[in-house]
Amino acid sequence: xxxxxxxxxxxxxxxxxxxxxxxxxxxxxxxxxxxxxxxxxxxxxxxxxxxxxxxxxxxxxxxxxxxxxxxxxxxxxxxxxxxxxxxxxxxxxxxxxxxxxxxxxxxxxxxxxxxxxxxxxxxxxxxxxxxxxxxxxxxxxxxxxxxxxxxxxxxxxxxxxxxxxxxxxxxxxxxxxxxxxxxxxxxxxxxxxxxxxxxxxxxxxxxxxxxxxxxxxxxxxxxxxxxxxxxxxxxxxxxxxxxxxxxxxxxxxxxxxxxxxxxxxxxxxxxxxxxxxxxxxxxxxxxxxxxxxxxxxxxxxxxxxxxxxxxxxxxxxxxxxxxxxxxxxxxxxxxxxxxxxxxxxxxxxxxxxxxxxxxxxxxxxxxxxxxxxxxxxxxxxxxxxxxxxxxxxxxxxxxxxxxxxxxxxxxxxxxxxxxxxxxx
Amino acid sequence: xxxxxxxxxxxxxxxxxxxxxxxxxxxxxxxxxxxxxxxxxxxxxxxxxxxxxxxxxxxxxxxxxxxxxxxxxxxxxxxxxxxxxxxxxxxxxxxxxxxxxxxxxxxxxxxxxxxxxxxxxxxxxxxxxxxxxxxxxxxxxxxxxxxxxxxxxxxxxxxxxxxxxxxxxxxxxxxxxxxxxxxxxxxxxxxxxxxxxxxxxxxxxxxxxxxxxxxxxxxxxxxxxxxxxxxxxxxxxxxxxxxxxxxxxxxxxxxxxxxxxxxxxxxxxxxxxxxxxxx
Numbered sequence: 184x185x186x187x188x189x190x191x192x193x194x195x196x197x198x199x200x201x202x203x204x205x206x207x208x209x210x211x212x213x214x215x216x217x218x219x220x221x222x223x224x225x226x227x228x229x230x231x232x233x234x235x236x237x238x239x240x241x242x243x244x245x246x247x248x249x250x251x252x253x254x255x256x257x258x259x260x261x262x263x264x265x266x267x268x269x270x271x272x273x274x275x276x277x278x279x280x281x282x283x284x285x286x287x288x289x290x291x292x293x294x295x296x297x298x299x300x301x302x303x304x305x306x307x308x309x310x311x312x313x314x315x316x317x318x319x320x321x322x323x324x325x326x327x328x329x330x331x332x333x334x335x336x337x338x339x340x341x342x343x344x345x346x347x348x349x350x351x352x353x354x355x356x357x358x359x360x361x362x363x364x365x366x367x368x369x370x371x372x373x374x375x376x377x378x379x380x381x382x383x384x385x386x387x388x389x390x391x392x393x394x395x396x397x398x399x400x401x402x403x404x405x406x407x408x409x410x411x412x413x414x415x416x417x418x419x420x421x422x423x424x425x426x427x428x429x430x431x432x433x434x435x436x437x438x439x440x441x442x443x444x445x446x447x448x449x450x451x452x453x454x455x456x457x458x459x460x461x462x463x464x465x466x467x468x469x470x471x472x473x474x475x476x477x478x479x480x481x482x483x484x485x486x487x488x489x490x491x492x493x494x495x496x497x498x499x500x501x502x503x504x505x506x507x508x509x510x511x512x513x514x515x516x517x518x519x520x521x522x523x524x525x526x527x528x529x530x531x532x533x534x535x536x537x538x539x540x541x542x543x544x545x546x547x548x549x550x551x552x553x554x555x556x557x558x559x560x561x562x563x564x565x566x567x568x569x570x571x572x573x574x575x576x577x578x579x580x581x582x583x584x585x586x587x588x589x590x591x592x593x594x595x596x597x598x599x600x601x602x603x604x605x606x607x
Numbered sequence: 608x609x610x611x612x613x614x615x616x617x618x619x620x621x622x623x624x625x626x627x628x629x630x631x632x633x634x635x636x637x638x639x640x641x642x643x644x645x646x647x648x649x650x651x652x653x654x655x656x657x658x659x660x661x662x663x664x665x666x667x668x669x670x671x672x673x674x675x676x677x678x679x680x681x682x683x684x685x686x687x688x689x690x691x692x693x694x695x696x697x698x699x700x701x702x703x704x705x706x707x708x709x710x711x712x713x714x715x716x717x718x719x720x721x722x723x724x725x726x727x728x729x730x731x732x733x734x735x736x737x738x739x740x741x742x743x744x745x746x747x748x749x750x751x752x753x754x755x756x757x758x759x760x761x762x763x764x765x766x767x768x769x770x771x772x773x774x775x776x777x778x779x780x781x782x783x784x785x786x787x788x789x790x791x792x793x794x795x796x797x798x799x800x801x802x803x804x805x806x807x808x809x810x811x812x813x814x815x816x817x818x819x820x821x822x823x824x825x826x827x828x829x830x831x832x833x834x835x836x837x838x839x840x841x842x843x844x845x846x847x848x849x850x851x852x853x854x855x856x857x858x859x860x861x862x863x864x865x866x867x868x869x870x871x872x873x874x875x876x877x878x879x880x881x882x883x884x885x886x
Contacts, residue, residue: 198884266883267614268614269720269721270612270614270721271717271718271719271720271721271883272880272881272883272884273614273616273617273880273881274614274615274616275616276616277615277616278613278614278615278616279612279613279614279615280611280612280613280614281610281611281612281613281614282610282611283610283611284610285610285612287720287721289719289720290715290719293715293716293719293720294715294716294720296640296644298643298644298647298648299640299643299644299647303640303643306636307636307640310632310633310636311633311636311716311720311722312720313629313630313722315632316632316636339647362610
């Protein structure tokens with residue numbers, strides 16, 4: 184069992200893109216003139232060909248029973264890699280060794296035919312994914328059970344709601360029993376409850392059944408929940424391969440240009456003025472460890488370190504939180520400091536603002552910090568997008584969503600007290 | 608660790624025939640899907656397989672038999688003579704049309720799942736083949752209607768079913784592969800089908816055709832693979848039809864059929880690894 188499940192050795196894939204040698208915008212008159220000239224001179228429009236490497240000599244190993252995530256921006260080469268691993272397309276260079284039966288799920292419901300019934304599509308889809316008819320028959324009841332569409336088994340799937348469609352399709356795929364499972368962003372479809380079910384199933388597959396799972400997603404919370412190891416692809420290269428927390432951090436750095444820790448070089452530029460300068464901002468958990476993924480059930484600390492350059496300057500701290508859509512979640516000023524108007528000696532200081540547990544909704548939060556004086560009002564610095572973090576709900580039933588797994592909108596998610604009584 | 612796959616640049620074909628065997632149920636499933644879907648989408652369903660040859664046969668009997676007065680060459684009812692040629696020809700035409708569009712019609716499968724691509728066009732030929740077998744029921748009904756007793760050699764017919772299958776499969780596969788890369792081919796196929804029915808011994812028998820063609824060009828007529836196939840079918844069904852296997856023209860068609868099968872499999876395999884990128 185020591186041989187790796189997947190051994191990728193210097194895989195490269197190039198595509199030839201041809202551009203027609205034409206101006207982007209041409210008048211119809213020019214087109215006709217050129218065509219006419221072309222007829223006379225038998226000249227063809229000039230074709231420029233360009234080689235584009237979607238993957239550039241990538242190598243990695245995946246051990247048996249490992250759950251590995253692949254993340255990266257659009258165009259980073261994720262889909263190409265999966266297509267090569269699934270043998271849909273051939274690599275231009277390199278070699279891959281796969282030890283074990285591999286099944287890939289690049290799309291939910293591949294081959295589903297809208298005219299056929301649910302029952303018929305189970306057989307069709309199963310066969311396309313590589314199951315034998317006997318195998319499908321054996322697992323049929325289980326599949327139907329998992330999908331929860333037994334009432335509509337003999338209805339053409341074109342009459343299904345999109346949710347039912349996806350559930351049925353995933354149910355078939357979930358009952359493939361490969362040793363290696365390759366899954367593309369299939370969980371992006373379907374409602375949250377279904378997504379939770381899928382994630383649970385994939386967790387079972389990787390952790391309880393010890394199968395190897397390769398999982399591509401844009402949802403970092405899903406990645407961090409499912410995968411111990413993550414490969415970050417960037418421009419066809421492997422940017423990072425290792426621990427998932429670190430990989431997600433690198434990915435976010437790339438994406439949002441922030442992470443859970445921002446630090447300024449004391450020799451270089453520091454936000455601030457001749458009175459106060461910012462040294463460091465960090466997002467910490469209850470144990471005061473720097474984290475960019477935080478559980479909704481824990482308090483979240485925003486820790487600020489700064490230098491005071493003159494004695495006895497009165498000032499206070501502030502922060503703003505924004506979500507991924509840019510919604511300004513809240514502003515907060517440190518009113519204790521302001522009330523006492525305290526001031527101290529020169530030196531380095533540290534302050535932590537605690538955001539209570541069960542307060543922010545799931546998702547990415549970006550933080551801006553400031554230090555200001557009130558009288559007269561003066562902002563010493565106000566630094567936007569210093570750090571960011573992701574709040575996740577582990578769906579264990581003790582957060583504000585309880586056991587409900589469906590969409591749960593809102594920018595805050597407190598647990599409210601509900602008083603119930605009979606009124607009549 | 609029973610399964611081990613090695614993916615290497617340029618060597619995708621290593622396990623091809625093994626994979627084809629492993630996915631053999633897919634031949635059946637995909638043909639079954641096509642038939643089932645047609646059955647559900649159309650009110651008449653499978654009847655369409657019967658109506659088309661029946662109507663074509665009636666028109667041909669009328670045009671060639673009554674208008675052109677070609678029926679004298681046989682003592683067998685002319686409708687049966689025409690029908691014996693019509694059945695394999697319509698199968699060929701259908702298989703060509705269906706298989707050439709099969710890959711493009713199954714684009715989703717090709718870009719999302721792996722299995723030997725050969726299965727898709729072959730399944731579509733199988734689908735047409737099943738229609739073809741259904742039309743034989745119609746032939747039997749015509750025997751009853753005309754109170755006609757076919758010769759005993761009709762028992763050889765399954766052999767020529769296989770030949771007809773191969774004759775349709777070769778060009779079908781070739782055109783399928785080309786159609787992915789050069790979409791113009793989809794305009795060529797209806798032309799082949801329309802034109803082909805007149806250069807094949809469908810409305811007339813090949814003996815009648817041979818009377819018109821100068822002797823030294825007669826072999827050209829049999830470069831059309833269906834010419835040999837249709838002659839063979841007619842020999843099985845029509846009492847006084849000559850045995851084509853006694854002359855050498857039949858073997859020209861046979862060689863063309865086999866060459867086409869070989870060439871098209873080669874061509875298909877060569878192009879197939881790029882299908883997902885091209886389609």
